[in-house]
Amino acid sequence: MPLTHDLPAAWTRTDVAEGLGLGTLIAEPCGFTLEANETVAGAQERFSCRFTVHTDLAWVTRNARVETLSPEGAHVVELSGSGGRWTVNGNHAPELDGCVDVDVAATPLTNTLPIRRLGLGPGEFRDIAVARVEVPSLRVCRVAQRYTRLHSSTGPQRYECRGNRFGTHEITVDREGMVLDYEGLAKRLR
Structure with a gap:
């Protein structure tokens, strides 16, 4: 499915008093950014x-490269995965080996990765392991998640995302897999 977004998507955070996000998908010859x-x-x-x-x-x-600015200062973490083996800031991180996706905790955009990769049909589910980057601490840990595509007779696709550390949330996405609504985290503005 080709990407057709011309402008970045904007989300308002629903889990905090004031929060705003902006993100985009870019198709490239060898993959996506x-x-x-x-x-x-x-x-x-x-x-x-x-x-x-x-x-x-x-x-x-x-x-993946994640940068934060908080009262504790500016910090960066870099992750690299190849053949199921992961490094964090250049050091092998065996606890992440076997993960396929990165989940940046501050954004709904990284949910697009498993949604696009898994290609689930209505009623199907998959259990996956992801390298989760906590924000703003940049702590990286392995998290088990289950994505289930819910039945939807009309309108956008809906998924249930269940995680061993953050509960169960419903996610509604556009036809490209970009989040429209992430229950308890963010809602798309544009």
Whole structure:
């Protein structure tokens, strides 16, 4: 399915008092690039996050760079995956080996990776392991997730995403797999 987005998508965060994100998908000859940023200005936390994820043509993550700016300063983490083996900041991270996707916690955009890669039909589900980057700490950990494509007779595709660390949420996506609504996290503005 070709990408047709001309402009970045914008999301408002629904889990914090003030939060806004902007992100896009870019088709390239050897894969896809996801570019996005998020800014949160809540009573308890304030940070900005910028990230880039590169995938191959099958939507398998090759590398990711995540940058944050918070009261603790500016920080960067870089992940690289090849043949199921992962490094974090150039060091082998065996706890991530076997992960295929990167999930940047501050954004709904990285949900596009497994949605596009898995190609689920209505009622189908897959259990996957992802390298999750917590924001703003940039702590990287392995997380089990289950994506289930829900039956939808009309309108956008809907998925249930269940994770061992964050519960179950319904995700509604456009025809390219970009999130329109992520229950409890973000809602697409444009």
